[in-house]
Amino acid sequence: xxxxxxxxxxxxxxxxxxxxxxxxxxxxxxxxxxxxxxxxxxxxxxxxxxxxxxxxxxxxxxxxxxxxxxxxxxxxxxxxxxxxxxxxxxxxxxxxxxxxxxxxxxxxxxxxxxxxxxxxxxxxxxxxxxxxxxxxxxxxxxxxxxxxxxxxxxxxxxxxxxxxxxxxxxxxxxxxxxxxxxxxxxxxxxxxxxxxxxxxx
Amino acid sequence: xxxxxxxxxxxxxxxxxxxxxxxxxxxxxxxxxxxxxxxxxxxxxxxxxxxxxxxxxxxxxxxxxxxxxxxxxxxxxxxxxxxxxxxxxxxxxxxxxxxxxxxxxxxxxxxxxxxxxxxxxxxxxxxxxxxxxxxxxxxxxxxxxxxxxxxxxxxxxxxxxxxxxxxxxxxxxxxxxxxxxxxxxxxxxxxxxxxxxxxxx
Amino acid sequence: xxxxxxxxxxxxxxxxxxxxxxxxxxxxxxxxxxxxxxxxxxxxxxxxxxxxxxxxxxxxxxxxxxxxxxxxxxxxxxxxxxxxxxxxxxxxxxxxxxxxxxxxxxxxxxxxxxxxxxxxxxxxxxxxxxxxxxxxxxxxxxxxxxxxxxxxxxxxxxxxxxxxxxxxxxxxxxxxxxxxxxxxxxxxxxxxxxxxxxxxx
Amino acid sequence: xxxxxxxxxxxxxxxxxxxxxxxxxxxxxxxxxxxxxxxxxxxxxxxxxxxxxxxxxxxxxxxxxxxxxxxxxxxxxxxxxxxxxxxxxxxxxxxxxxxxxxxxxxxxxxxxxxxxxxxxxxxxxxxxxxxxxxxxxxxxxxxxxxxxxxxxxxxxxxxxxxxxxxxxxxxxxxxxxxxxxxxxxxxxxxxxxxxxxxxxx
Numbered sequence: 108x109x110x111x112x113x114x115x116x117x118x119x120x121x122x123x124x125x126x127x128x129x130x131x132x133x134x135x136x137x138x139x140x141x142x143x144x145x146x147x148x149x150x151x152x153x154x155x156x157x158x159x160x161x162x163x164x165x166x167x168x169x170x171x172x173x174x175x176x177x178x179x180x181x182x183x184x185x186x187x188x189x190x191x192x193x194x195x196x197x198x199x200x201x202x203x204x205x206x207x208x209x210x211x212x213x214x215x216x217x218x219x220x221x222x223x224x225x226x227x228x229x230x231x232x233x234x235x236x237x238x239x240x241x242x243x244x245x246x247x248x249x250x251x252x253x254x255x256x257x258x259x260x261x262x263x264x265x266x267x268x269x270x271x272x273x274x275x276x277x278x279x280x281x282x283x284x285x286x287x288x289x290x291x292x293x294x295x296x297x298x299x300x301x302x303x304x305x306x307x308x
Numbered sequence: 309x310x311x312x313x314x315x316x317x318x319x320x321x322x323x324x325x326x327x328x329x330x331x332x333x334x335x336x337x338x339x340x341x342x343x344x345x346x347x348x349x350x351x352x353x354x355x356x357x358x359x360x361x362x363x364x365x366x367x368x369x370x371x372x373x374x375x376x377x378x379x380x381x382x383x384x385x386x387x388x389x390x391x392x393x394x395x396x397x398x399x400x401x402x403x404x405x406x407x408x409x410x411x412x413x414x415x416x417x418x419x420x421x422x423x424x425x426x427x428x429x430x431x432x433x434x435x436x437x438x439x440x441x442x443x444x445x446x447x448x449x450x451x452x453x454x455x456x457x458x459x460x461x462x463x464x465x466x467x468x469x470x471x472x473x474x475x476x477x478x479x480x481x482x483x484x485x486x487x488x489x490x491x492x493x494x495x496x497x498x499x500x501x502x503x504x505x506x507x508x509x
Numbered sequence: 510x511x512x513x514x515x516x517x518x519x520x521x522x523x524x525x526x527x528x529x530x531x532x533x534x535x536x537x538x539x540x541x542x543x544x545x546x547x548x549x550x551x552x553x554x555x556x557x558x559x560x561x562x563x564x565x566x567x568x569x570x571x572x573x574x575x576x577x578x579x580x581x582x583x584x585x586x587x588x589x590x591x592x593x594x595x596x597x598x599x600x601x602x603x604x605x606x607x608x609x610x611x612x613x614x615x616x617x618x619x620x621x622x623x624x625x626x627x628x629x630x631x632x633x634x635x636x637x638x639x640x641x642x643x644x645x646x647x648x649x650x651x652x653x654x655x656x657x658x659x660x661x662x663x664x665x666x667x668x669x670x671x672x673x674x675x676x677x678x679x680x681x682x683x684x685x686x687x688x689x690x691x692x693x694x695x696x697x698x699x700x701x702x703x704x705x706x707x708x709x710x
Numbered sequence: 711x712x713x714x715x716x717x718x719x720x721x722x723x724x725x726x727x728x729x730x731x732x733x734x735x736x737x738x739x740x741x742x743x744x745x746x747x748x749x750x751x752x753x754x755x756x757x758x759x760x761x762x763x764x765x766x767x768x769x770x771x772x773x774x775x776x777x778x779x780x781x782x783x784x785x786x787x788x789x790x791x792x793x794x795x796x797x798x799x800x801x802x803x804x805x806x807x808x809x810x811x812x813x814x815x816x817x818x819x820x821x822x823x824x825x826x827x828x829x830x831x832x833x834x835x836x837x838x839x840x841x842x843x844x845x846x847x848x849x850x851x852x853x854x855x856x857x858x859x860x861x862x863x864x865x866x867x868x869x870x871x872x873x874x875x876x877x878x879x880x881x882x883x884x885x886x887x888x889x890x891x892x893x894x895x896x897x898x899x900x901x902x903x904x905x906x907x908x909x910x911x
Contacts, residue, residue, distance in 0.1 A: 112315055112369050114715055119323030119521075122722030127331060129796050130730060134803035138811030157796070161789040168715050168785070182369070183487070186362040193330050193358070200335035201343075208339030286786070313516055313570055320524030320722075328532060383570070384688070387563040394531050394559075401536035402544075409540030514717055514771050521725030529733060584771070585889070588764040595732050595760070602737035610741030 110171050113185055117167060120189045125160045128153050128196045131203065149203035155278060156199040159219065162285045163192060163226070173243040174233050184232040188225040194218045212274045213267035219278065220260040227253060256281050311372050314386055318368060321390045326361045329354050329397045332404060350404035356479060357400040360420065363486040364393060364427070374444040375434050385433040389426040395419045413475045414468035420479065421461040428454060457482050512573050515587055519569060522591045527562045530555050530598045533605060551605035557680060558601040561621065564687045565594060565628070575645040576635050586634040590627040596620045614676045615669035621680065622662040629655060658683050713774050716788055720770060723792045728763045731756050731799045734806060752806035758881060759802040762822065765888045766795060766829070776846040777836050784839070787832040794825040815877045816870035822881065823863040830856060859884050 131149055135142030167188075177185075198218040201211040230253070234240050247253070259281045267274035332350055336343030368389075378386075399419040402412040431454070435441050448454070460482045468475035533551055537544030569590075579587075600620045603613040632655070636642050649655070665679035734752055738745030770791075780788075801821040804814040833856070837843050850856070866880035 109373075112319060115316060115718060116319045116323055116365060116369075118715060118719045119320050119722050120327055122719055123324055123327040123726055124330075125792075126723055126726040126730065126796055127327065129727075129799055130331070130733070132797075132800040134800060134807045134814075136807050138808035138813055140813055143817075154793075157789075157793055161786070164719060164789075165782070165785055168719075172712075179366070182366055183362070186358075186365075189326075190355075190358055193327055194333075196330055197333040197335060204335045204337050205339035210339055210341055211335075214344075310574075313520060316517060317520045317524055317566060317570075320521050321528055324525055324528040325531075328528065331532070380567070383567055384563070387559075387566075390527075391556075391559055394528055395534075397531055398534040398536060405536045405538050406540035411540055411542055412536075415545075511775075514721060517718060518721045518725055518767060518771075521722050522729055525726055525729040526732075529729065532733070581768070584768055585764070588760075588767075591728075592757075592760055595729055596735075598732055599735040599737060603741075606737045606739050607741035612741055612743055613737075616746075 110174055110177055113177060113182060114168075114171050117185060117189060118164075120193065121160060121164045121167070124193055124196060125157055125164075128156055128199055131196070131200050148206045149200075152199045152203040152207075155275075155282065156195050158282045158286065160192065160195060162282065163188075163222070166226070166285075169246075170230065170233065170243060173246060174240060176236070177233065178236055181229065181232045181236070184225070184229040188222065188229050191218060191222040191225045195222070207271055207275060209267050209271045212271040213264050216260045216264040216267065216274060216278065219281075220257055220264070223253075223257045223260065227257075252284060255284075311375055311378055314378060314383060315369075315372050318386060318390060319365075321394065322361055322365045322368070325394055325397060326358055326365075329357055329400055332397070332401050349407045350401075353400045353404040353408075356476075356483065357396050359483045359487065361393065361396060363483065364389075364423070367427070367486075370447075371431065371434065371444060374447060375441060377437070378434065379437055382430065382433045382437070385426070385430040389423065389430050392419060392423040392426045396423070408472055408476060410468050410472045410475075413472040414465050417461045417465040417468065417475060417479065420482075421458055421465070424454075424458045424461065428458075453485060456485075512576055512579055515579060515584060516570075516573050519587060519591060520566075522595065523562060523566045523569070526595055526598060527559055527566075530558055530601055533598070533602050550608045551602075554601045554605040554609075557677075557684065558597050560684045560688065562594065562597060564684065565590075565624070568628070568687075571648075572632065572635065572645060575648060576642060578638070579635065580638055583631065583634045583638070586627070586631040590624065590631050593620060593624040593627045597624070609673055609677060611669050611673045611676075614673040615666050618662045618666040618669065618676060618680065621683075622659055622666070625655075625659045625662065629659075654686060657686075713777055713780055716780060716785060717771075717774050720788060720792060721767075723796065724763060724767045724770070727796055727799060728760055728767075731759055731802055734799070734803050751809045752803075755802045755806040755810075758878075758885065759798050761885045761889065763795065763798060765885065766791075766825070769829070769888075772849075773833065773836065773846060776849060777843060779839070780836065781839055784832065784835045787828070787835040791825065791828040791832050794821060794828045797821045798825070810874055810878060812870050812874045815874040816867050819863045819867040819870065819877060819881065822884075823860055823867070826856075826860045826863065830860075855887060858887075 132146055132153065133149075135145065195218055198211070198215040202208075202215050205211045230243075230247070230250075234244055259277050263274040263277040266277070333347055333354065334350075336346065396419055399412070399416040403409075403416050406412050431444075431448070431451075435445055460478050464475040464478035467478070534548055534555065535551075537547065597620055600613070600617040604610075604617050607613045632645075632649070632652075636646055661679050661683045665676040668679070669676035735749055735756065736752075738748065798821055801814070801818040805811075805818050808814045833846075833850070833853075837847055862880050862884045866877040869880070870877040
């Protein structure tokens with residue numbers, strides 16, 4: 108199966124996930140700036156989650172850039188990823204509504220952890236497709252970021268109960284780590300596609 | 309008419325249907341885990357409905373993979389299907405809000421039944437298009453799953469009033485039945501397309 | 510400019526318009542069927558508006574099927590149409606919340622009227638593009654439905670204050686009129702495209 | 711990387727941004743026209759923001775019409791733009807809920823300013839891509855509108871505290887300035903593409 112519609116559907120779901128979080132920014136009826144006080148924690152949570160969904164969209168985009176066909180199993184692995192990502196608005200909302208309390212911070216980490224695992228499963232299902240996906244495989248290399256992120260979440264979740272700020276700092280750290288341009292897939296894909304299209308020198 | 313825009317529009321509607329159900333997961337202002345108690349039934353209903361919409365997206369995707377052109381009637385058959393699917397968030401919401409009560413469980417079954425009928429009508433409208441759709445027809449075969457599912461719903465609806473849990477178990481059963489990979493269309497389509505493109509050996 | 514992205518954006522907006530109306534179907538916390546009583550007028554309004562948005566999507570789809578390039582003015586004419594269509598959920602919501610009262614019925618008609626005018630402007634902007642659009646022009650023919658519909662709305666709006674049911678009946682009538690398959694564009698487009706691709710016999 | 715999916719995702723987010731503002735138009739339960747009084751300021755704000763998002767969609771559409779490939783940095787510059795645009799519904803909501811009060815008017819200007827800056831960054835990231843983008847560069851020319859708009863916002867923000875109506879008038883003015891058809895890119899792109907495809911006379 109071609110990837111066009113899987114990408115279109117994922118784009119749709121991710122676009123909605125990233126946007127409905129904004130519905131949680133309730134405009135106060137109070138026209139003074141003090142009316143905005145309750146909005147700050149929600150806005151902060153929104154920024155963090157916006158970046159996370161953006162990272163997933165980016166990685167998803169890169170991964171399917173290097174993939175031409177998918178199996179039925181991959182469709183479900185993708186839906187599984189979208190399921191966990193769809194819980195981000197809820198986790199963000201609880202985090203904001205409770206002003207970054209301990210338990211919501213832990214749950215936020217659980218959702219991020221599950222999304223990371225779901226992404227890994229999706230990646231495996233693509234890599235293990237018949238014929239494999241050498242472009243993606245070589246582009247991912249050791250996939251350090253992908254392997255370290257769940258470890259950070261696993262550390263952050265229990266730490267939420269010690270200090271919710273350390274947990275949140277870890278979530279920010281992982282996001283920043285992914286934000287640092289990851290030209291691996293980009294460059295590898297381009298060069299490998301070039302290699303394939305230019306048969307021999 | 310080509311199917312591109314019908315698929316894009318359906319993807320959009322399905323993406324929204326699957327995502328707005330998340331808006332029903334209201335984050336409690338209570339930062340303790342007990343605040344999550346009211347969220348559980350809503351979450352369970354969300355998972356079930358997410359899987360159902362995912363199944364419909366999957367089947368829709370497969371069906372139009374095997375279809376190149378559609379008539380005006382098919383556009384409306386498709387909108388009819390989207391209408392019933394768009395009621396799933398409401399049915400799910402009532403199911404969750406009432407902690408899986410009898411009547412909401414019955415109504416949930418009615419919506420699933422109507423969606424299954426609408427899907428069947430859509431499928432017929434494609435199969436009976438001028439020229440037919442031999443790829444889809446042979447891929448569907450006897451279409452056992454498609455024929456059994458409405459029977460399950462029809463049994464579950466009255467059973468809701470006897471035991472809502474039996475009704476819900478039947479809904480889960482049908483979902484699991486569809487989740488089991490259905491490689492029929494996938495493989496048949498691929499092989500038939502191969503047959504057509506390789507004229508004779 | 511090509512029409513691809515205009516169609517994709519319009520599909521997105523129409524998909525959201527058609528789906529957010531469902532958010533107005535508030536699930537009651539009452540598990541008995543009497544809890545659904547307040548839902549009926551909202552559901553009825555939803556069905557009517559769903560059909561109207563479906564009709565607009567269908568006609569939009571047909572029109573751009575016959576259009577290859579658009580000007581900047583057409584982009585804005587399209588956004589203008591989307592604006593009026595985006596007020597349908599509000600008008601529907603008021604209609605449902607007031608159990609089809611007179612003034613909401615009149616406002617509903619005003620929104621339908623403005624959408625019809627906006628559609629006509631969009632159609633004109635495509636027909637009057639440099640080079641014209643002979644396929645669309647001949648497909649529309651006298652465009653009877655397009656000309657009669659605004660007249661019906663204009664009659665229905667003041668009649669709302671006499672009898673809201675007559676007004677609503679007129680809205681239903683127009684919808685039914687459009688639902689009756691309109692194979693004009695479909696067939697004409699196909700045959701004209703055939704004519705063009707087969708140079709001369 | 712190709713721009714297809716970036717455009718599709720942006721279309722999705724912009725379609726949702728433009729449409730969820732409609733959710734703020736709460737239908738009154740009062741069936742008289744006086745029930746609509748509270749709706750007017752919200753509707754006015756909606757119209758203004760609808761036009762702004764429409765302008766961004768239009769410009770975004772034109773810019774990527776002239777762009778074939780994007781780097782990873784551009785993906786993030788685009789997400790950055792979408793972030794600020796996603797705050798427009800919140801700013802609009804506060805503006806409407808407070809009947810265009812001073813502080814909300816200032817915040818509205820801040821969001822518009824940040825979106826304009828984000829758009830400029832995105833534009834730069836495309837212009838400075840390896841190989842540059844001569845078509846876009848020449849089409850933008852001196853990019854007067856793009857340079858003047860932030861100045862207007864910068865003037866309007868402090869003026870909100872003197873007179874909120876002057877601030878709002880400035881926002882309307884900028885919108886009108888962009889609404890006046892900007893055939894620059896459109897024509898230049900078309901002519902330049904023509905130049906490139908017709909090698910020599």
